[in-house]
Amino acid sequence: MEQSSLLLFLRRMFRRKLVLVAFVVLCAIMLMALLAPWIAPHEPTTIRVVRRLKPPSELNWLGTDEFGRDILSRIVYGARASLGIGLAVVLVSMTVGTLFGLMAGYFRSLDGIIMRVVDALMALPDILLAIFLVAVLGASAFNVVLALSIVYTPRVIRVVRASTLVIRELPFVEAARALGVSTRRILSVHILLNVASPVLVQATFIFAYAVLAEAGLSFLGAGVPPELPTWGTMIASGQQYADQAFWVVLFPGLAIVLAALSLQVVGDGLRDMLDPKLRKAL
Amino acid sequence: MNMDTPSLLSIQDLEVRFRTEDGEVTPVRGVTLSVSPGETVALVGESGSGKSVTSLATMGLLPRPAGRVSGGKILFRQRSGQTVDLATLPLPDLRRLRGAEIAMVFQEPMTSLNPVLTVGEQIAESVRLHMGLGHASALKRAAEMLDLVEIPNARRRVHEYPHQMSGGMRQRVMIALAMSCNPSLLIADEPTTALDVTIQAQILVLIQRLQREIGMGVLFITHNLGVVAEIADRVTVMYAGQVVETGSVGELFRTPRHPYTSALLNCLPARARRGEDGRRVVQSIPGSIGKVGNGCAFAPRCGQATDSCQAGSVLLETEMDRSVRCLRWREILA
Known part of the structure; x- marks a missing residue:
């Protein structure tokens, strides 16, 4: 019973071939990040000055950077940091955003306060706010996660609040209250489960934004310290050699594009799948 | 209403106010009714008469912060034998009663x-x-x-x-x-309105059967008099937030005392077919719920109204187990 509904869900989700392809790509990238030590052909940090800025060859499939480090290995390891930071941002902003979104949507008295803060945060350009926060907090992986979470949490709050406003008025919420269910349980079970699908869709988009934003921050020097290989730091440190050795920036860039794009497409597929209005059109 | 009747639910002089943009309205003005264990009381009235608000107030489910109980008592006898006032009961205690001792079936x-x-x-x-x-x-x-x-x-x-x-x-x-959870009181707010007629009948039979088995009191809110005749022991008719007539279902259907009740009964198709003066509709639209004017609330729509009806407020006259809120019911009946 459970299994067949899951199967039906997957079949509908992957009716569009592009979504399936994106999902496979996404899984491959994730797997790559998880299994980095076994997949990477070289140590990502081994410096070999004699082989600096070498084009793609049999020894270094995607070439080497300005210190002679293997770019493929750095991309494989970089996936860990880039996706790790993205995932952490998703988890933090989902948790905090859902909590505040539920409260703003359910308790009219909190709505004004929470939404004004959200409006204020959303009025600032994402990357500018992130740069400011990292500059204040100091550059580290933890602070990048913190800064990006602050940037993306307001989006989640908005989505959750909007859904909560609709759901709290539905008769089943009153029916639950008539059965003696506490407000906390109404929020954490009855309403939360009903806002789950828009939040899930939002999560995939925020994942994509966060991967891009982390790369952007690192490129601008406001991201993680350069010794930690992320796709953003690779482009940042390689940019001055781009005219002689395009592979230094091209391949990390492709990795970013591939990851962000596949996340977006999977998110789109998920949204089409979960939105009953669009479901018919499919 | 006798204060020491062993009723399960005894609503006394309930008044509910709502804050709206145009000031305060009072959709329920001095409603009194009671439900004994094992008894089905039908609360009848047209849309906006305050019957649903009465039931929500009983459950403590008035929309907050706009609505509140501004007067009267909602006495409920708990299983423990203790009687509590639901209008002033703290929320945690109320929550323990909801679903366990008082349950509600909704319209939708x-x-x-x-x-x-x-x-x-x-x-x-x-x-x-x-x-x-x-x-x-x-x-x-x-x-x-x-x-x-x-x-x-x-x-x-x-x-x-x-x-x-x-x-x-x-x-x-x-x-x-x-x-x-085997409640002792069931509040059914138009539970069959959204269903088609054959299903309606099945649901009514089901509620009656379960009521007999558990012995609970039922407050049945409806605007369908056909349903009332089928299920209720006693009927309370509401108009514009007030109780206008109460009585056992047989007596009230046979000899309605309030002109509004007779008007409602005249709308029933069966009566119209049998009827002397044919099927009638109740004239014009119901008065605004919030407006607390002088005199009988039904007077503007009443065919029998005289100047005296508009003059002062009309009290609920109680006689045995029947009560009626009309100055001239004796004259009209005669």
Whole structure:
């Protein structure tokens, strides 16, 4: 019973071939990040000055950077940091955003306060706010996660609040209250489960934004310290050699594009799948 | 109403106010009614007469912060024998009563169930909350309840979601949900309005059967007098937030005292067919709920109204177990 509904869900989700392809790509990238030590052909940090800025060859499939480090290995390891930071941002902003979104949507008295803060945060350009926060907090992986979470949490709050406003008025919420269910349980079970699908869709988009934003921050020097290989730091440190050795920036860039794009497409597929209005059109 | 009647529910002089943009309105003005164990009391009235607000006030479900009980008492005798005033009971205590001793069935079976939880989980939630059962035994109880409300294949259907069921089936689930903790009072707010006629009849029979089995009191809110005749022991008729007539179902249908009640009864098709003066409609639209004017609220629509009806407020006259709020009912009846 459970299994067949899951199967039906997957079949509908992957009716569009592009979504399936994106999902496979996404899984491959994730797997790559998880299994980095076994997949990477070289140590990502081994410096070999004699082989600096070498084009793609049999020894270094995607070439080497300005210190002679293997770019493929750095991309494989970089996936860990880039996706790790993205995932952490998703988890933090989902948790905090859902909590505040539920409260703003359910308790009219909190709505004004929470939404004004959200409006204020959303009025600032994402990357500018992130740069400011990292500059204040100091550059580290933890602070990048913190800064990006602050940037993306307001989006989640908005989505959750909007859904909560609709759901709290539905008769089943009153029916639950008539059965003696506490407000906390109404929020954490009855309403939360009903806002789950828009939040899930939002999560995939925020994942994509966060991967891009982390790369952007690192490129601008406001991201993680350069010794930690992320796709953003690779482009940042390689940019001055781009005219002689395009592979230094091209391949990390492709990795970013591939990851962000596949996340977006999977998110789109998920949204089409979960939105009953669009479901018919499919 | 006698203060020391052993009623299960005794609403005395209930007044409910709502704050709106155009100032305060009073949709319920001095409602008095009682329900004894094992008895079905029908609360009848047209849309906006305050019958649903009365039931919501009883459950403590008035929309906050706009609505509040501004006067009167809602006395409820608990299973422990203690009588509490639901209007002033603190929320945690009220929550313990809701679902356990007082249960409610709503009008909209299509939307009164959570779409993302299986019906079994929803019944089990209430059972776990009030009866302290574990997950497995609560689900077993849920299946028993579905069986009790005559849902076929209850054991399998426990795992179904509301969208997999028809409207009538969902209303049965709602009833199972309400009955799951053996409440002593059931408030049914137009439970059959959204269903088609054959299903309506089945649901009514079901509620009556369960009532006999558990011995609970039922407050049945409806605007359908056909349903009233079928299910109720006593009837309370509301108009514009006030009780205009109360009586046993037989007497009230035979000799309605209030002109509004007779007008309502004249709308019944069966009566019109039998009828001397044919089927009638109640003239014009109901008065605004908030307007607390002088005199009888029904006077503007009443064919029998005289100047004296508009003059001062009309009190509820009680005589034996009948009461009526009309200055001229003796004249009119004669």
